[in-house]
Amino acid sequence: MWARGSLWPKVILFGDSITQRMVMKTIPRKTTKVIKLWFHWKQCHRLRKCDVLNRGLSGYNTKWALSVLPKIITQPANQETIAAVIVMFGANDSALKDINPVQHIPLTEYAENLKGVVQYLKSIDICEDKVIMVTPPPLDESAWEKECIAKGSKLNRYNSVTNQYAAACVKVAEECGIDVLDLCTLMQMKNQDFCSYLSDGLHLSEKGNTFLETHLWALLVKKTERLPMILPHWSNVDHLNPEASFPV
Template sequence: MMSKLKTICWPQVILFGDSITQFSFQVNGWGADIASKLARKCDVVNRGLSGYNSRWAKIVLPRLISSQNSAADCRNIAAVTVFFGANDSSLEDKNPQQHVPLEEYSQNRKEITKLLASAGVSADRVIFITPPPLHEPAWEKECILKGSPLNRHNSVVGQYAQACVQAAGLCGADVLDLWTLMQKDGQDYSVYLSDGLHLSEKGNQFVAQHLWGLLESRVADLPFILPYWGDVDVKSPESSLLCDQ
C-alpha cells in the first residue's frame, strides 16, 4: 500500500498594502514582475487593499496572517512588504475618511511589525515601502473630475515617507524610500506616475527593480521546487517526482 504523499509547502512572499499593491499584479506591474522572478521558488501573494490606510491595515492584518498558523499550514513566509501611506497622508480637512495623523501612522507601522512578529515573521523579513511622491497638477485633475479639490500635497507625503523610514529603523525592518529615490537629483518624477498618485509602467519597473535589490537576499537560498524537466528519470519518473525536497 502506497504511503501518503507529503504535500509540498511553497514559501510565500506577501505584498501587503493599498491600491498601489493591489494593482501590482496588473500587466507590467511590480508585483507581477517579482512573482515572475520567483516562479518555482515561492508564491507571491497579493494582499493589496485599495483605499486602505495603516489604521485599517493594522485591524485586518491578524485576519490575513494568523499567529495560529504553523509551518505545517504552508505559512513559511520568506518576506512581507508593508506599503501604506498614500492614503494616510491625505489632508484631514479635504479627505477625513482616509487621513491618519502622522504620529498614529508611525505608531501603526510599529504595531504592524509586532503583529507580524507574533505570527512568526521576524523584523528582518519585513520591508517597509514609503509612498511615492505625489505629482499635484496631475492628481488635482483627478480630484476635480470626482468633484473635489486637491486632497494631498507632496510635501505632506514626504513627512509620512520620513516617518516610515524612521519607524523601519526603530523596528529593525528594511525600507524602500520611493519618495526620496524617485525625486533624486531633481529628476522629473511625474514619469513614474499614471495619474499623479498611482504608478505608471515606468514607475512599476522602478519599484520592481529597487524592491528586488532588497528581496533577493531574503529568497536567495530558496530551492527550485520540483525537478527541472530535463532531470526527471524517464524510466522511473516517480523516483524523481515523489522524492522529498
C-alpha cells in the same frame, strides 16, 4: 527537501491601492473602454520558490490595515513558511485632514500604526528580517488634482506632506531593524522628473511598477536566497524517466 503535500513559501504584499494595482495591467483600446488583465507579479516568476500573494486594499490607511491584519496574515501552519511580507502604506494616511478626513491619519499615529504592524507580525513568528517596508511614492500634484476635480473634489494631497510620511516610514523601519525601500526619495533623486512613474499622479504607472520591482528585487533576494527550489530545474529532469526526478 520538498515532499508531496508541502506548501510553497509565501511572499505577501500588504498595502493600499498602489499595492493592489501591482497585479493589474491596463491596456487602452481604440474605444473608450479599458481592459484590465490580471497577471502574476513578475517576482513570482523570477523567484520560482514562492507563491506571491497580493493583499492590496484600495483606499485603506494604516489604522484600517492594523485592524484587518490578523484576518489577512494569520499564524503560519506547521508546514507553511512566510518568506517575506512587504508593507506599503502611506498614500492614504497622508491625505489632507481638512479635505479628506476619512482617510487621513496624523503623522505620529501613522508611525505608531506601522510599528503595530511589525509587532503583530513578530507575535505570530514573522520576525523583522522577513519584513520589508516601502514608502509611498511622490505625488504629482498637477495630475492628481485633475483626478480630484473629475470626482468633484479639490486637491486632497500635497507632495510635501507625502515626503513627511515617507520619512516617517523610513524612521520606523530603522527603529524596528527592518529593511526599507524609500521609493519616495529614489524617484526624486537628482531632481528627476518622476511624473512618468505615476499613472494618475498617485498610483504607479507600468514604468513606476518596473522601477519599484527593480529596486525591491535586491531586498527580496535576501529573504529568499536560502530557500530551496521546490521542483528541479528542467535541465536536471531525466527526460527518459521524468517521474524519477520528482521527490515523493
